[in-house]
Amino acid sequence: MLVNNGNLARKPAWSLHDARTATAAKSLCIALLTTAVFVASPADARGRWTEAQAKTWYAAQPWLVGANYAPATAINQLEMWQAATWDPKRIDYELGLAQGIGMNTMRVFLHDQLWQQDPEGFKQRIAAFLAMAKAHKIKPLFVLFDSCWDPDPKLGPQHPPIPGVHNSGWVQGPGLPGLRDRTRYPGYKSYVQGVIGAFAKDDRILGWDVWNEPDNGADQYRGQEGKEPLVRALLAQVFDWARDADPTQPLTSGVWIGDDWAPGGKTSPMEKLQLAQSDVVTFHDYSWPETFERRIKQLLAYNRPIICTEYMARGNGSTFDGSLPIGKRHNVGMINWGFVDGKTQTRLPWDSWQKPYVLAEPTIWFHEVFRNNGTPYRQAETDLIRRLSAAPKGVVPAVPSDTSASGRQR
Incomplete structure (x- = not known):
């Protein structure tokens, strides 16, 4: 056993x-x-941070607000980082948009195959990204592995977006073939310790999200039976490998699927592992504000800093004006999904996998903050982000009296 x-x-x-x-x-x-x-x-190996260490780290940060980030020119994390499609000019431009509305962090996905392909080049591009981010006063939270979307990632040119479909090219890491092949596991250790080790003392980095939604079944794709136990066993090792690299930044993996995350609640084995190993608590929520706040109150019982690393799906009831003030009031960091409309096509809703939006756009955009040309999708939303980020921690400023009802998000 x-x-x-x-x-x-x-x-x-x-x-x-x-x-x-x-x-x-x-x-x-x-x-x-x-x-x-x-x-x-x-x-x-360094142990899990104590509650006091985690709180000291969090107290030194501003109120964290940002987005999950890939440039508009990349369909997935491979296309973002591979040398042939690396687009620093576009990245620098988009990070400038983030700075302009008060964002100070970005959650950015890496991939193990990028390390296997070209470790030195990959590190150089990460360093270049960090230099651009610092110039825009942004500290990224890097994601190492991911259980969402396509389970069979492949290096090289990525396919074009499927018309009308949300996130049609995003890939898992390491992917199901890699999970089933134990001969690849030493390479995963090399990746984790190589990337973290190279930047373990770099104060330009906010932290390391070691695995995104590890228990996500990615049901859009068939043939993934037996995936969760493999991921869970590997996730335990990934936390261990990451701590061996002795990073000064926190480690985390966010819970997302259960209904009761409180200590002693009905958490799954995966959620227990995530919550027990994370230096700071992270979670995802795409629900109405009432559910969002209930989840925060469950997690407050862990007595550690909390960051929501995914939220904001307008058609699902999760909006900036509904969730962002709640996060600010509880001093919970807030990182929404999507930033600039581009090849990921996440302005389209999840149901586009069943009914692609090829003839007409959805009534409202699902994700994204900016249109491809850099103009806000909704000016009231970017105004809100800017206003909340400028206020002291825990303070939700009043809406300016000269803001008309027509300018607010409906």
């Missing part, structure tokens, strides 16, 4: 069972001690 705990499951570099005889094993121990060569033990 595999114990799903990274510290218990991780093995030392060598084992006494590998020695041919007890005498050989004893000699090996003596040789190691004599030459002062010691194998790192789980105790050498």
Whole structure:
């Protein structure tokens, strides 16, 4: 039985069972001690932050507000980062839009195959992104793995967007073939520790979201039976590997699917792992404001900083004017899905997978803050983001008296 705990499951570099005889094993121990060569033990990894450490870190941050980010020119995280389609000019422009409305963070997805393809080039592009983000006073939260959408990611040119379909090209990482192939796992460790290790002390980075929605079944795609146990076992190792890299930034993985996240509640095994391992608590919610606030109150009981890393789906009842003031009042960081309309096509709703919007646009945009040309989808929303981000932590300023009803979000 595999114990799903990274510290218990991780093995030392060598084992006494590998020695041919007890005498050989004893000699090996003596040789190691004599030459002062010691194998790192789980105790050498940094532990999960205490509540006090997490609160100290959070107190040093501004109220966090931002978006999940991929440039309009990229259909997914591979197209964003690969050398052939890396678009720094567009990225710099869009980060400027974010700064202009008071955003100070962006949640940005990486991918293990990018590391396997070109680790040095990948690190250089991450460094370039960080330089642009810092110039715009933005600290990114990087995502390492993802269980959403296409389970079979492939490097190289990505297919064009499917007309009328939401997020038609986003890919999982490592993907189902990679989860089932244990020979690839050393490569995942190399990726986690290589990326985090390169930037472990970099104060331009907000933190590391080690796995996005790990228990997402990605039901749009068939043949994913048995995925959740594989992800859960690997997620435990990923937290362990990440802590071995000794980052000064927090680690997290956000809960999203359950109804009761309170301590002692009906959390799933995956949610228990996420909540027990995260330095700071993160969650997703695309519900009405009443549900959003109920989720926050459940998570407050963990006595750690809270960041909502996905929200805002207008047609689903999750809006800026409904959720953002609640987050501000509770000092919960707020990162909405979508930023500039582009190749991800997430202005279209989730149901576009069943009925593509090829003849007409939806009545309202589902996600996104800006149109492709940089103008706000709704000026009242960007005004709200700017106004809330400028106010002190926990303070929700009153709506200016000269704002007409027609200018507010309906």
